[in-house]
Amino acid sequence: MTLTSPQWISDLPPLGFGCCPMGGHGWGRVDEQELIQAVATALDLGVRLFDTSDIYGLGASETLLGRTLRGRRDEAVIATKFGVRYQRDHSYYDTSIGWIKSAIEGSLHRLGVDTIDLYQMHNWDHKTPLDDIVALLESFVAAGKIRAYGFTNHNPFDPAFRTHATAPATFSFHYSLVHREYESIIFNAQRQDGLVFLSWGSLGQGVLSGKYDSLSQLEPNDRRQREVYHNFHGEKFVCVQHILAEMRAIAREAGIPSLTQLALRWIIEHIPRAKPLVGIKRPAQIIDAAGVLEIRLEPRTCARLDALTHQFIDLHESE
Secondary structure, X not given: OOOOOOHHHXXXXXXXXXXXXXHOOOEOOOOHHHHHHXXXXXXXXXXXXXXXXXXXXXXXXXXXXXXXXXXXXXXXXXXXXXXXXXXXXEEEEOOOHHHHHHHHHHHHHHHOOOOEEEEEEOOOOOOOOHHHHHHHHHHHHHHOOEEEEEEEOXXXXXXXXXOOOOOOOEEEEEOEOOEOOOHHHHHHHHHOOOOEEEEEOOOOOOHHHOOOOOXXXXXXXXXXXXXXXXXXOHHHHHHHHHHHHHHHHHHHHHOOOOHHHHHHHHHHHHOOOEEEEEEOOOHHHHHHHHHHHHOOOOHHHHHHHHHXXXXXXXXXXXX
């Protein structure tokens, strides 16, 4: 089976504005005005892809994004997700047909749009047949509710798809220099031809920005205080600090202005048709990240970064 992303997705600049912090939950201090300014700055810099989810802030991210994009909707590509629910103080996966029908109406309302550009399955509940989910998504395309759909945290070539009728536009996994667990799946999917890859966690939840050398720098309400975020804890954190020291030397030699740009550009150079997503809270962050659109890495620089972090390819973590 050969799958190909629509040209309008392939042609997007290779950087996406991650809207999880826009939900206002679990990422330390978040200021609404700074977020609004960051969205405007992103558009001014040519960033067009904005990736959110109905679970981010229990809809708060979608609401703020939709309000912020009013007047500039035609400049933006809105991607959102379904499949993660939160009830009675716990989250769980639900990709039942009934829930998806309810979820899309909620997202359309909160975003204040008639059509969602990219609608993604956030996580599969392993109960609803994948072919049934695809058939429903195809019906959304036919009805004009969405332009395209994709799969997050799931192999688009999973044998659980019983038919060859699947036509996702994108697929997405947790991926960065310090989280390369899914690299073989990603490259295998890319070899099938044409799909656009969206990486989330592209800066290792921020650790690859080089700003953090101590857990004490994180605010008490920051989710990265939890040990499940391995990049900030124990031996992994120590290892990452050594990697950052090497990355600083590589960035200086290559003339790359920041570690953020180095880490993001490596994904773009390493993975065909990759568009890394980076979580943004303030204008300075998107200004830094957008610099990746203006730089290139020499093959030898990419090879050095590959060798430096090759140890993470075979790790099997739950982050």
